Amino acid sequence: MFRKILIANRGEIACRIIRTARRMGIATVAVYSDADADAMHVAMADEAVRIGIAAPRDSYLRIDAILDAARKTGAQAVHPGYGFLAENAGFADACADAGLVFIGPPASAIRAMGGKSEAKALMAKAGVPLVPGYHGAAQDLLTLQTAANAIGYPVLIKASAGGGGKGMRVVADAAGFAQALAGAQREAASSFGDDRVLVEKYLTRPRHIEIQVFADSLGNCVHLFERDCSIQRRHQKIIEEAPAPGMTLELRAAMGQAAVAAALAVGYVGAGTVEFIVEDGHFHFMEMNTRLQVEHPVTEMITGLDLVEWQLRVAAGEKLPLGQADLAINGHAIEIRLCAEDPARDFLPSVGLLRHLALPDGIRVDAGVRTGDRISPDYDPMIAKLIVHGANRAEALGKMAAALRGAEVVGVATNLGLLRAIIAHDDFAAGDFDTGFIARHPDLIAVSAIPPDAAIAASALTVLASRAAQNIAPTDPESPWGISSNWRMNLPGTQKIMLQLGDLRLAVEAWADGTLIWDGTTHHATLANSRVTIDGSSVPVTMVGLTVVLAGTVFAFTEIDPLLPPEAASAGGGRVTAPIPGRVTNIAVSVGDQVVRGQLLAVMEAMKMEISLTAARDGVVASLHATVGEMVAEGTEIVKLADPPQP
Numbered sequence: 001m002f003r004k005i006l007i008a009n010r011g012e013i014a015c016r017i018i019r020t021a022r023r024m025g026i027a028t029v030a031v032y033s034d035a036d037a038d039a040m041h042v043a044m045a046d047e048a049v050r051i052g053i054a055a056p057r058d059s060y061l062r063i064d065a066i067l068d069a070a071r072k073t074g075a076q077a078v079h080p081g082y083g084f085l086a087e088n089a090g091f092a093d094a095c096a097d098a099g100l101v102f103i104g105p106p107a108s109a110i111r112a113m114g115g116k117s118e119a120k121a122l123m124a125k126a127g128v129p130l131v132p133g134y135h136g137a138a139q140d141l142l143t144l145q146t147a148a149n150a151i152g153y154p155v156l157i158k159a160s161a162g163g164g165g166k167g168m169r170v171v172a173d174a175a176g177f178a179q180a181l182a183g184a185q186r187e188a189a190s191s192f193g194d195d196r197v198l199v200e201k202y203l204t205r206p207r208h209i210e211i212q213v214f215a216d217s218l219g220n221c222v223h224l225f226e227r228d229c230s231i232q233r234r235h236q237k238i239i240e241e242a243p244a245p246g247m248t249l250e251l252r253a254a255m256g257q258a259a260v261a262a263a264l265a266v267g268y269v270g271a272g273t274v275e276f277i278v279e280d281g282h283f284h285f286m287e288m289n290t291r292l293q294v295e296h297p298v299t300e301m302i303t304g305l306d307l308v309e310w311q312l313r314v315a316a317g318e319k320l321p322l323g324q325a326d327l328a329i330n331g332h333a334i335e336i337r338l339c340a341e342d343p344a345r346d347f348l349p350s351v352g353l354l355r356h357l358a359l360p361d362g363i364r365v366d367a368g369v370r371t372g373d374r375i376s377p378d379y380d381p382m383i384a385k386l387i388v389h390g391a392n393r394a395e396a397l398g399k400m401a402a403a404l405r406g407a408e409v410v411g412v413a414t415n416l417g418l419l420r421a422i423i424a425h426d427d428f429a430a431g432d433f434d435t436g437f438i439a440r441h442p443d444l445i446a447v448s449a450i451p452p453d454a455a456i457a458a459s460a461l462t463v464l465a466s467r468a469a470q471n472i473a474p475t476d477p478e479s480p481w482g483i484s485s486n487w488r489m490n491l492p493g494t495q496k497i498m499l500q501l502g503d504l505r506l507a508v509e510a511w512a513d514g515t516l517i518w519d520g521t522t523h524h525a526t527l528a529n530s531r532v533t534i535d536g537s538s539v540p541v542t543m544v545g546l547t548v549v550l551a552g553t554v555f556a557f558t559e560i561d562p563l564l565p566p567e568a569a570s571a572g573g574g575r576v577t578a579p580i581p582g583r584v585t586n587i588a589v590s591v592g593d594q595v596v597r598g599q600l601l602a603v604m605e606a607m608k609m610e611i612s613l614t615a616a617r618d619g620v621v622a623s624l625h626a627t628v629g630e631m632v633a634e635g636t637e638i639v640k641l642a643d644p645p646q647p
């Protein structure tokens with residue numbers, strides 16, 4: 001076994017690999033960018049080496065710097081994690097050339113499965129079922145359109161080099177094909193530097209079910225059952241479970257066999273995942289991921305195995321610890337991905353400081369960040385994975401619901417509300433779902449959260465307390481000028497507090513004894529020992545500044561000057577700013593244009609996503625502050641709107 005390994009990754013996966021290595025007595029070397037100098041994976045590793053500045057291509061994708069770090073520290077093997085260089089055959093080769101063991105499959109297997117089109121051609125030969133489609137070399141419009149017509153609509157155009165749901169287009173009919181193709185090719189070229197596409201039948205209510213495979217260098221190969229990853233947004237997974245609800249023994253055996261055949265066909269070694277799409281009891285190969293998957297913990301929970309340990313053993317030349325007959329499923333496991341993103345804004349990633357992060361106890365939590373860390377625009381916005389195990393699916397669902405109640409995040413937007421809503425949904429509980437579940441249930445994404453009275457009270461009481469604390473202690477206890485209560489001559493001892501939450505403004509009248517009046521109703525409240533009590537009922541609360549967290553829901557109140565005019569009368573909504581750092585790719589208006597609320601003003605590309613900036617209200621374009629192609633920082637004003645001319 002290795003004495004020391006280098007982990008060419010960051011975040012939760014780097015931390016997770018370090019945990020297993022430590023348990024096995026293997027020393028670990030972390031690598032980090034400037035943005036990660038204080039990151040959790042750096043703190044956890046035995047040694048850490050700086051490899052560059054924040055941008056991945058200047059750090060986590062720098063093969064030379066990573067190999068250099070391995071040489072300097074005497075690491076014998078490199079674990080690539082997932083993402084970054086994990087599926088880069090050139091990196092696997094470079095490790096071998098440098099005399100390091102790449103903890104992953106042979107470069108030839110990565111190459112064979114690297115392109116979706118080539119992989120499909122190979123799988124067809126190995127007898128693995130495919131979605132009917134075209135994955136040939138010819139890429140002219142006529143060939144592709146003819147293929148699409150023959151497959152029958154709807155069809156799906158996919159980037160051959162694709163990943164992460166990029167470069168995909170659903171086409172409903174022949175008339176829409178050419179335009180969708182151009183869009184997919186453009187996105188594929190800009191994301192992957194390769195505009196080749198494939199066309200396949202678009203299944204309308206499929207499940208995404210994948211098989212974990214494992215092979216050793218002695219020719220043994222097993223599968224570790226399936227994971228259902230059908231709960232997706234933007235064709236990307238957010239909830240995964242094992243086993244798949246409704247799975248039959250026959251289908252599992254057939255899919256397991258096909259996955260092992262796929263692995264053997266490319267001379268696979270190590271951990272891999274064969275992804276299938278399943279509809280009406282039929283399964284079709286989609287692609288093989290030649291690395292550990294984000295969702296591998298659910299397989300670990302139902303098998304009781306440590307897949308990273310298996311990876312290390314296989315990479316060290318050992319035989320697979322177990323054969324197919326020794327493997328069995330125990331109970332049910334569910335994983336959720338807690339991400340810094342805003343479901344109400346089309347899952348726009350949310351960057352910023354994690355002012356408060358509380359993750360549940362008593363379950364498996366794979367996290368790579370802590371309170372005080374930043375979610376950076378340079379990296380994936382995943383905060384943590386929560387994984388539960390139960391004797392059966394109902395028990396696992398109950399544990400996940402409880403776990404999600406115990407998760408609190410302040411500082412960035414998250415998908416916590418959406419995750420809670422899915423876990424609580426009757427159809428999800430009944431196993432009645434497919435990859436379109438989130439898109440078909442827009443009600444899962446609550447747009448506006450009306451604050452409960454307890455939240456308003458907690459925030460108002462915090463303002464009161466901080467005002468009292470700011471009053472200077474009286475030097476002369478008899479002097480009326482030093483009194484820190486809100487006593488005023490000839491006036492009731494009241495203070496005005498103006499709170500804002502999103503578009504909502506609340507004027508609260510407050511007395512030092514905890515009497516609060518808003519919206520014409522009088523309440524009595526106290527805030528102590530992490531509980532807020534209002535009108536006789538008490539709930540636990542977490543306060544982060546004026547931000548209130550109640551049952552995991554975040555109410556980010558701010559205090560505003562009561563003398564400010566209301567938003568609509570001022571220039572409110574007139575400044576259109578970049579929500580996250582990125583590049584301006586299109587300015588859709590000119591100075592002097594009249595625009596209406598909701599109209600597209602500009603488009604940005606950030607965190608590998610297109611972001612549309614629209615008018616928050618009717619107006620006239622007063623000025624433009626960015627040009628196409630310009631990189632802009634978060635909060636940069638792009639367009640200024642003035643009031644529309646009065647009729």
Ligand code: ADP
Binds near residue numbers: 131232
């Ligand atoms: P990527 O590599 O970009 O993640 P995949 O090929 O793995 O792309 O597909 C991602 C997701 O897109 C799948 O999990 C599934 O939800 C959906 N998808 C892919 N192929 C099809 C298809 N033929 N019909 C319907 N949905 C599909």
